Amino acid sequence: MTDSTKDIEALIEQMAKLPGLGPRSARRAVLHLIKKRNRALVPLAESMRVVAETARECLNCGNIGTSDICEICASEKRRNGELCVVEDVADLWAMERAGVFKGRYHVLGGTLSALDAIGPEELRIPKLLDRVESEEVSEVILALNATVDGQTTAHYIADQLEVRAKITSLAQGVPVGGELDYLDDGTISAALRARKAI
Amino acid sequence: MTDSTKDIEALIEQMAKLPGLGPRSARRAVLHLIKKRNRALVPLAESMRVVAETARECLNCGNIGTSDICEICASEKRRNGELCVVEDVADLWAMERAGVFKGRYHVLGGTLSALDAIGPEELRIPKLLDRVESEEVSEVILALNATVDGQTTAHYIADQLEVRAKITSLAQGVPVGGELDYLDDGTISAALRARKAI
Numbered sequence: 001m002t003d004s005t006k007d008i009e010a011l012i013e014q015m016a017k018l019p020g021l022g023p024r025s026a027r028r029a030v031l032h033l034i035k036k037r038n039r040a041l042v043p044l045a046e047s048m049r050v051v052a053e054t055a056r057e058c059l060n061c062g063n064i065g066t067s068d069i070c071e072i073c074a075s076e077k078r079r080n081g082e083l084c085v086v087e088d089v090a091d092l093w094a095m096e097r098a099g100v101f102k103g104r105y106h107v108l109g110g111t112l113s114a115l116d117a118i119g120p121e122e123l124r125i126p127k128l129l130d131r132v133e134s135e136e137v138s139e140v141i142l143a144l145n146a147t148v149d150g151q152t153t154a155h156y157i158a159d160q161l162e163v164r165a166k167i168t169s170l171a172q173g174v175p176v177g178g179e180l181d182y183l184d185d186g187t188i189s190a191a192l193r194a195r196k197a198i
Numbered sequence: 199m200t201d202s203t204k205d206i207e208a209l210i211e212q213m214a215k216l217p218g219l220g221p222r223s224a225r226r227a228v229l230h231l232i233k234k235r236n237r238a239l240v241p242l243a244e245s246m247r248v249v250a251e252t253a254r255e256c257l258n259c260g261n262i263g264t265s266d267i268c269e270i271c272a273s274e275k276r277r278n279g280e281l282c283v284v285e286d287v288a289d290l291w292a293m294e295r296a297g298v299f300k301g302r303y304h305v306l307g308g309t310l311s312a313l314d315a316i317g318p319e320e321l322r323i324p325k326l327l328d329r330v331e332s333e334e335v336s337e338v339i340l341a342l343n344a345t346v347d348g349q350t351t352a353h354y355i356a357d358q359l360e361v362r363a364k365i366t367s368l369a370q371g372v373p374v375g376g377e378l379d380y381l382d383d384g385t386i387s388a389a390l391r392a393r394k395a396i
Binding site (some may be wrong): 066 | 203205206208209212213215217218219223225226228230231232235239240241242243245246247248249250252253263264268269282286287288291315326348353
């Protein structure tokens, strides 16, 4: 790398900061893009510019979309009284890909964490309590990650909501396609405790 | 993903086509970029636009830079009679990172392959033969990959150059930091055949 290639080097450095990429894969990706300038690099640069201009957080639920109120919140069809609480937009997208949930979402934007000084005000918890009232929510589904912080946050929210709505959480058990041999003890215990008659 | 988020979906699809990324890591990368719009997404889009405009192949050696003749070819200092032949720009960059080679490069742009109908004309081999004459090259170092195609190409080039210059290739042996237990038989055999007195 020499002086005149500093634009390329800068691009590699920026790409290397993306989650899932490191310096080596960033170099490969950038070389790939330069070799396919018109079919890959130019359209990708343009897509990024467009997304940088249009992407925004939904003021209601925290989902990322291209308007102030996301499509899900804007749809009357999805106002069925069910509200699914997730930690992150990625979790919302994962739920949507599963395609089973027909209600609305609420993205917390993280989990409570005493260590990182993240309290309810840093998350979207006050807004959640508002929504449960104003949107006449009958069931709050806590789809938080099965981590310590996720479960602490779930308990906190359940305490806050108490009698205002029915509160449920995702079932724990053996993943579809999962092999017992590869599962951790905690998952097996949970699956056994929640066993069902067939 | 709904209609109004199709720009975001399009960006994820394009990112997923990069080597080293798949749909899942592309989604994570795009979410990361959107969350850091001003610090990551906007500068990255701009860097890509700049590179798309300025990056080009060196007309002499095939390296990628920002002018018609790359910095290495343009530098008189690097005209020391040594010419290092590599398959790809990535290999050239790897050699430069090692920082030991002080001569010039020649990027073939691939290897000979009967199966894919890639002959000498499809690579930068005629240009290589020209350069060996015109740049008064005294030594051609064949730094091709230790694959069947790489070695076939090396033999072909060695045949073509014959008496015009001294021809060498990279040493084969145990990688620095390598453990014998993890090396393949071929590498161990090569290292043993090339053993040196200490």
